[in-house]
Amino acid sequence: MSKKNQILSAALFLFSNNEYAAVSTIKIAQKAKVSDALIFKHFKNKNNLYTVLIEQSEKIIKNQIDDIKNCVDGKSFLKKIIEFPFDISEENYPYFKFYIKLKWNQQFKTKSIWNEVKDQISFSLDSLQFDDIDKETGLLIIILDGLLENIILNGKISMLQYKYFLIHKYTL
Amino acid sequence: MSKKNQILSAALFLFSNNEYAAVSTIKIAQKAKVSDALIFKHFKNKNNLYTVLIEQSEKIIKNQIDDIKNCVDGKSFLKKIIEFPFDISEENYPYFKFYIKLKWNQQFKTKSIWNEVKDQISFSLDSLQFDDIDKETGLLIIILDGLLENIILNGKISMLQYKYFLIHKYTL
Amino acid sequence: MSKKNQILSAALFLFSNNEYAAVSTIKIAQKAKVSDALIFKHFKNKNNLYTVLIEQSEKIIKNQIDDIKNCVDGKSFLKKIIEFPFDISEENYPYFKFYIKLKWNQQFKTKSIWNEVKDQISFSLDSLQFDDIDKETGLLIIILDGLLENIILNGKISMLQYKYFLIHKYTL
Amino acid sequence: MSKKNQILSAALFLFSNNEYAAVSTIKIAQKAKVSDALIFKHFKNKNNLYTVLIEQSEKIIKNQIDDIKNCVDGKSFLKKIIEFPFDISEENYPYFKFYIKLKWNQQFKTKSIWNEVKDQISFSLDSLQFDDIDKETGLLIIILDGLLENIILNGKISMLQYKYFLIHKYTL
DNA sequence: CATGAATGAGAATTCATTCAT
DNA sequence: CATGAATGAATTCTCATTCAT
Structure with missing residues (x-):
């Protein structure tokens, strides 16, 4: 699985079980086994990652x-x-x-x-x-x-x- | 309305329309027209205020x-x-x-x-x-x-x- | 014991075992079984209470x-x-x-x-x-x-x- | 000197001359010419920074x-x-x-x-x-x-x- | 592509102190 | 004399985000 997909997958799991604000990008990165900076390479910002997940x-x-x-x-x-x-x-x-x-x-x-x-x-x-x-x-x-x-x-x-x-x- | 009730009422409105973490105690205080410190005089902490609202x-x-x-x-x-x-x-x-x-x-x-x-x-x-x-x-x-x-x-x-x-x- | 002395006694005990800043007026009041406002009736401020204890x-x-x-x-x-x-x-x-x-x-x-x-x-x-x-x-x-x-x-x-x-x- | 060492050095100086509670993380950061958030990247919390200094x-x-x-x-x-x-x-x-x-x-x-x-x-x-x-x-x-x-x-x-x-x- | 270092803004919470009663 | 209600300022800590590498 590509790192981008690792991020998406981790984020989906976390967002589906927790509030938006309660899911920090750090937690997503940790769950995805990825540096937190990488999230912002693949997605403009946290909100954008969220939006991509909605579309998905x-x-x-x-x-x-x-x-x-x-x-x-x-x-x-x-x-x-x-x-x-x-x-x-x-x-x-x-x-x-x-x-x-x-x-x-x-x-x-x-x-x-x-x-x-x-x-x-x-x-x-x-x-x-x-x-x-x-x-x-x-x-x-x-x-x-x-x-x-x-x-x-x-x-x-x-x-x-x-x-x-x-x-x-x-x-x- | 007592200030405690102002707080409860403001918090209820905000919590019912927003996530827990997205409702800051400052916002509650502002909506309740009260200092944010007062929230912590009446409730042990934000979570306790939330719990009281659940019970109510x-x-x-x-x-x-x-x-x-x-x-x-x-x-x-x-x-x-x-x-x-x-x-x-x-x-x-x-x-x-x-x-x-x-x-x-x-x-x-x-x-x-x-x-x-x-x-x-x-x-x-x-x-x-x-x-x-x-x-x-x-x-x-x-x-x-x-x-x-x-x-x-x-x-x-x-x-x-x-x-x-x-x-x-x-x-x- | 007068309430003033209760305050002095509680404060002495707390200050002797803790740092100045770690001893809140609230804790002093609680230990002295007194309202925290009373401290400020008897002493100009926390620092003054401390000074009085030094003199004592x-x-x-x-x-x-x-x-x-x-x-x-x-x-x-x-x-x-x-x-x-x-x-x-x-x-x-x-x-x-x-x-x-x-x-x-x-x-x-x-x-x-x-x-x-x-x-x-x-x-x-x-x-x-x-x-x-x-x-x-x-x-x-x-x-x-x-x-x-x-x-x-x-x-x-x-x-x-x-x-x-x-x-x-x-x-x- | 690395920023981590700047923090340690500033903290040591401040802690050695002041009480623990009287030394705010902001003051440490200012003395170390560093943002206060950085302190918490290098040390779990203020107490941990203190402990590291004890060990040092x-x-x-x-x-x-x-x-x-x-x-x-x-x-x-x-x-x-x-x-x-x-x-x-x-x-x-x-x-x-x-x-x-x-x-x-x-x-x-x-x-x-x-x-x-x-x-x-x-x-x-x-x-x-x-x-x-x-x-x-x-x-x-x-x-x-x-x-x-x-x-x-x-x-x-x-x-x-x-x-x-x-x-x-x-x-x- | 990937990361570590760094930060400004904001969060919850505590505290000393004031004031009306 | 004594207190409860109230608050502004400060404190620790988290977070989203940026940047150099």
């Missing part, structure tokens, strides 16, 4: 979401989307944790993770004869958000029951 | 929840609990924002806001002939959590539609 | 020395002066400790404890047929200083042997 | 003492040891002043400067037919301590007379 996370999350977008059938798409929070590889947890936590930070405007699939969710729910598609869509997103957050924070085991429960509830 | 928030949130606990009828209780996030007085938003955000902080173990009413939710759902009470309860709590978080972060207006939608969905 | 110590030490000055006989006076460091009441140790330590503090010019009896020492040594009275006097004072300092710092027990040794050495 | 002083004092230890003849060794306080190079005064003053500080246990030569003093006094070697040794050390302290605090000039006086007294 966005990209990785988007990629994961894209994997289920090609599902044309409504039922199987909904099943996929409900399973999504449970199927995230644990090595990607930091990206999600980091990104989701961002919503509490006023300075960064982040988009909802589900933005890209919102329409497809609506479409699928429609095909399943749901009324009030907009609200059903919004509700499902709220649920997905909750599942994901719980999994990221506490692990997937305790949440697994809800996967089957929801699949059954939506008759998928 | 816990108490205030608990009080609000308690207000709906005396509702004996299942249907009206569920209605109340769904309306709860929408009925929070805006002046209490900082307490909720502050407290809910805490879940991202590893050092502080916080309880779920709904802990105190979880049993009553189960009981009420049972009385409404729901199957799989445990999971229905968990799901509803996930939804409530999502509603609350959205309201706290973005205001209640955009979420209002979900209040009526859920009341209707649960046939209350 | 000087007086007490002078009083103790005076007790042996009335000894007219050379031999018995020398015996008395050698015994002096061993005869100090332990409750007066703080005064001595406090005062002797002062010599390391550039801002305060303190006189030697033996100043008042220097002439009498010379006189007594002369009566015992010593040559080079001035230097013998200076040497004895160096020895007395050393004894006293050791006793104050480590207790008298380990030094007791030197009392008899010196009395014998000076054939008293 | 111990080493330097030990080295000076070692220089006279190789004197095998009793008489000439005693002469050397009596001359020792007068032969200290003035540029080393701060080390001695700093180290000797330490005995008033409860937190630091320091050894007597003469520890390393105590046996040799006993041995030499024995060879000169003194009785009660132990006490004679102790007494001489008290005298040496007194001489050294006076020299360090007030300069050697006024004490010089005692050098010749003692050499004569011990018939060296």
